[in-house]
Amino acid sequence: METKSTNELLAELERCEDFTRFYRENRDEMVSEPLSVMLEKLLAESGRKKAEVIRLSEMSEVYAYQIFSGKRAPDRKKLLALAFGMGLDLEKTQKLLKCAGYSPLYAKLPFDCAVIYGLCKKLSVVETNGILFSLGEETVG
Amino acid sequence: MTGGNATREEYLARLLPVYRVVSVLSEKNGCRTLRLRHRELGRDLVLHLLPFRSPAYETLLSLRCENLPEVYDAVPLSDGEAVLEExxxxVTVAAVTEVRLYRYREAREVLAGVCSALAVLHARGLVHRDVKPENVMISKTGRVVLIDFNVSRAVSDKPRDTVVMGTVGYAPPEQLGIAQSDARTDIYAAGILLNVMLTGRHPSETLAPGRAGRIVKKCTQVNPKDRYQNVRRLADAL
Incomplete structure (x- = not known):
């Protein structure tokens, strides 16, 4: 698990003179695990069964199982749907997005703002998509 | 529910007290497709909001075919049409082929289902015109369903295709303006579909081996007269 925050790491990186040494010392702080491993971890922490998560994410079973098994790289919207399915909070969702190489949710973007609201209020995918739809935004999933 | 003089937005607004939006499935070329859920019954359906009237969906209203989605209603509106569909x-065949290839037996079953759907359309003078992996669904129970009739047309609609419709790679020469689309247009695309399921590639890059490759070649002849002349002959060849 991470012990340094992203900002702490960034501050160190800006100050460092020797990148190789910095990288060696902070290797364990880096996000390096495959997405499928992260998903399984978060799934276990959620206490939910995979089938239930997939149902709550409103995704096709085949597609979702492909993501969990690592056979398919999900796009950002599908990953967010899984986050809702697992009942993740904002912090865990941000970690999940970063693990997959996506930008974290940014409250100044209308789509992201609505998704953050949905995560914080523990809304369902359908409820959050209702908000997104009313804004004329794309939907999660 | 009748449309009267309602616009597409007004029609949708009338549905929202009864249905909630689960997701936006697609938005392209002015066509909007939504997945809706009945607020009390919990059943899902698809709503297409089209900027034009669709003879294909209106024909599907009266049809029942396992390999075609059931169309519940097609409502003319002042600015187009609303279609409520099963x-x-x-998952789409496209989603499957992104991860793995089909074995011949599986691909044959999928194509047989597509042929069955096309046979029903062609018998009523309709051409799908956009047969491709993204438009073939495999349900959880293994049912093969041909979807998306947004560019479907009646064979007799125009003397020639004056606007390029369909999908690059799957559209035969006649669909690109040289001659009129007919059932053999769909057969061309079905051949490409078969090849993609088996090899992951267009036949111009990699032709499926053996018998499948011979079927693909016949489907994708430049001259429609050299293709299978109807989907039943293609299905028999499989």
Missing amino acids: YVDG
């Missing part, structure tokens, strides 16, 4: 819970 929601197929499943």
Whole structure:
């Protein structure tokens, strides 16, 4: 698990003179695990069964199982749907997005703002998509 | 529900007290497709909001075919049409082929289902014109369903295709303006579909081996007269 925050790491990186040494010392702080491993971890922490998560994410079973098994790289919207399915909070969702190489949710973007609201209020995918739809935004999933 | 003089937005607004929006499935070329859920019954359906009237969907209203989605209503509106259709819970052939290739036996079953759907359309003078992996659904129960009739047309609509419709790679020469689309247009695309299922590639890059390759070649002859002349002959060849 991470012990340094992203900002702490960034501050160190800006100050460092020797990148190789910095990288060696902070290797364990880096996000390096495959997405499928992260998903399984978060799934276990959620206490939910995979089938239930997939149902709550409103995704096709085949597609979702492909993501969990690592056979398919999900796009950002599908990953967010899984986050809702697992009942993740904002912090865990941000970690999940970063693990997959996506930008974290940014409250100044209308789509992201609505998704953050949905995560914080523990809304369902359908409820959050209702908000997104009313804004004329794309939907999660 | 009748449309009267309602616009597409007004029609949708009338549905929202009864249905909630689950997701936006697609938005392209002015066509909007939504997945809706009945607020009390919990059943899903698909709503197409089209900027034009669709003879294909209106024909599907009266049809029942396992390999075609059930169309519940097609409502003319002042600025187009609203179509309420069965929601197929499943995955597209495109999603499957992104991860793995089909074995011949599986691909044959999928194509047989597509041929069955096309046979029904062609018998009523309709051409799908956009047969491709993204438009073939496999439901959770293994049902093969041909979807997306937004560019479907009656064979007799125009003397020639004056606007390029369909999908690059799957559209035969006649669909690109040289001659009129007919059932053999769909057969061309079905051949490409078969090849993609088996090899992951267009036949111009990699032709499927053996018998499948011979079928693909016949489907994709430049001259429609050299292709299978109807989907039944293609299905028999499989």
